[in-house]
Every structure is written in structure tokens, then in C-alpha cells.
Amino acid sequence: MYAIRKARGEPALAEPKGYFDPKFNAQALKVLPGEYLVTDSDVMLVTVLGSCVSACIRDPLARVGGMNHFMLPDAEPDGRSSSWGTESARYGGYAMEMLINDLLKRGASRSRLEVKVFGGGAVLAGFTVSNVGERNGRFVLDYLQSEGLSVSGQDLFDVCPRRVHYFPRTGKVMVKRLPSANDTEVLASESLYRSRLQESPTTGSVELF
Secondary structure (H helix, E strand, C coil): CEEEECCCCCCCECCCCCEEECCCCEEEEECCCCEEEEECCCCEEEEEECCCEEEEEEECCCCEEEEEEECECCECCCCCECCCCCCCCCEHHHHHHHHHHHHHHCCCCHHHCEEEEEECCCCCCCCCCCCHHHHHHHHHHHHHHHCCCCEEEEEECCCCCEEEEEECCCCEEEEEECCCCCCHHHHHHHHHHHHHHHHCCCEECEEEC
8 A cells, every 4th residue: 555645734635646667567656846746556756856855764564665855944044944744745855754654654663774866967957946946855865864864875966957767666776877968857847846835835776868
């Protein structure tokens, strides 16, 4: 079973719609900006990242794992810090907290969590928040360190967008670095989500292909 949760307190979807990916011969589920998903099913989680960051976390013994996709760290552009309890999955602290807590509720143990993180590219030159990709990447690394969770794999920063394919059952991750920072899929997704925000207040076992 699996459930996906969205930003701004939207209810969970008991059965998020997926699709079959013939290239990977796998049932797939997309994780969009401001969402996180936890599953104990044999599926592939997919997301596309520009300046956003995704954490892929699982417990190999409990056979449960998940992915989030956040667009902003919790620090404000002027350096002021907001609480990690900010209740929106668009913010890094809340997205990380909710993903980890949901895993623990489903039988995961904090001591066994395997964490891999991706994204944080400098791809949105027009974003008014300075260095948002780098700030997102630094945030997730600092957050994990503060929580005592080690990173077993990562592909962060640089100037490229990425497509991430994550298999929670095995922990395998395949990352495709997209050929151009002007990739329309990434820019369309992040630009749309950025407009919604304005309307409402590799190392480790990672395979590049």
C-alpha cells in the first residue's frame, strides 16, 4: 500500500494514480513539487528536479521507503529562519519531517534508515530567491546531520536538471542528468509551482545514466 501527501494540508490519496514504464519494466508513481510519498509496494518513484531537492529514504528491513520533493529551505531570503514545523511540504524541514515520521509509523527504524539526496541545481536564473538550489542542497545536508542520519548517496548542486528514478524495495536509484538547464519539463514544473507559491503565503550507490 502507499499514500501520497501534498502541500498545504491536502488529504492523502489512498491510491495515487501511476503508470507502467516499459523502459524500466516497472509500475511507476510520480512525486511532484510539494509532495511526498511513502510506500511498501514494489513500485518506482519518479521525480524531475531543477533547483528543488528530493530525499529518498527507506528501511531495508521493514521494506518501506519514500521520496519527497521540496522547493524551498526554511530560511527566509533575508537570513531569518523559520521553524522546521512550517506546515507545508514545499519547505524542506516539513517535507523531511513528514517523510521520516510516515516511515516510522509504517514500521521503519531510525537507526536503519538509508538516505540518498538529489537536486539543488542552479537552473532557475529568474528565481528571486538567491542561490535557491544551493540553499536547498545545503539545507538537506545540514538537516540530516542535525538528525544524526548519514547520507549513503547523493547527486547535488551543479547546473543541470535531473530525473530521479527510485526503487524503495531495493534502494536502487538511477539519475539522469538532463542535457540542458533550459529543459522545458523542469522549467515548466518549477515555474508553475513557483507561481502557486506566490499566490499563497554522486557518491554511494547512485547510478547515472
